[in-house]
Amino acid sequence: ENAARIMGIPFPKMTMDQSVQVLSKVVEKEQTGLFHVVTGNPEIVMSCQHDKQLRSIVDEAGLVTADGIGIVMVSRLRGGNLPERVTGCDLLYKLLEAGNQEKWSFYFLGADEPTSQQAAERIRRDYPNVSILGRHHGFFNEEEEVKIIEEIRAATPDFLIVALGAPYAERWIHKHKEILHAKIAMGVGGSLDIIAG
Ligand code: UDP
Numbered sequence: 001e002n003a004a005r006i007m008g009i010p011f012p013k014m015t016m017d018q019s020v021q022v023l024s025k026v027v028e029k030e031q032t033g034l035f036h037v038v039t040g041n042p043e044i045v046m047s048c049q050h051d052k053q054l055r056s057i058v059d060e061a062g063l064v065t066a067d068g069i070g071i072v073m074v075s076r077l078r079g080g081n082l083p084e085r086v087t088g089c090d091l092l093y094k095l096l097e098a099g100n101q102e103k104w105s106f107y108f109l110g111a112d113e114p115t116s117q118q119a120a121e122r123i124r125r126d127y128p129n130v131s132i133l134g135r136h137h138g139f140f141n142e143e144e145e146v147k148i149i150e151e152i153r154a155a156t157p158d159f160l161i162v163a164l165g166a167p168y169a170e171r172w173i174h175k176h177k178e179i180l181h182a183k184i185a186m187g188v189g190g191s192l193d194i195i196a197g
Contacts, residue, residue, distance in 0.1 A: 038057070173187060
């Protein structure tokens, strides 16, 4: 078996490096449709137990990562043996590193305005070859949402990073996945707050 089932959710047995490789291939090849990365943290796994809609979003995802040592430990107790923890934040840093070499493009959605601004500034400084095609804070109304989606659509980023909190980010990505025109979208929780420092 190449996946460990934790409370019904299949987690592929992939290391951080393997996860980055998978996403790198998605960026390189001509994609049809958005590739959704779900960082499978305990909150999401628990919510999936009673929330069928969320469960189907996770089932449809291109990649579910083991976001949390608890998930990895449970897999080991069950003999499923996930190789390591792949948190959204660590994965984002690795993608920025790889993106700095490969010149990948990103759009950052979410967090409050100062955090969004500061995170973008840090990323520009530390990963100068990454192109930030746009960013927007995560406290928007419906009217603003339409504009944000238009902006992402026009930008066609390799990565759309969504820091709106789980599982709102996952639902948001899924709801708009047909019209977003990003190659990969990933919910990352509070990662922009961490990057902003
Ligand atoms: N956030 C947002 N819009 C909202 C609610 C939250 O942009 O309507 C941001 C918040 O500023 C923070 C992130 O989403 O940067 C959520 O982080 P949190 O650690 O609460 O989420 P989790 O790690 O539980 O997914």
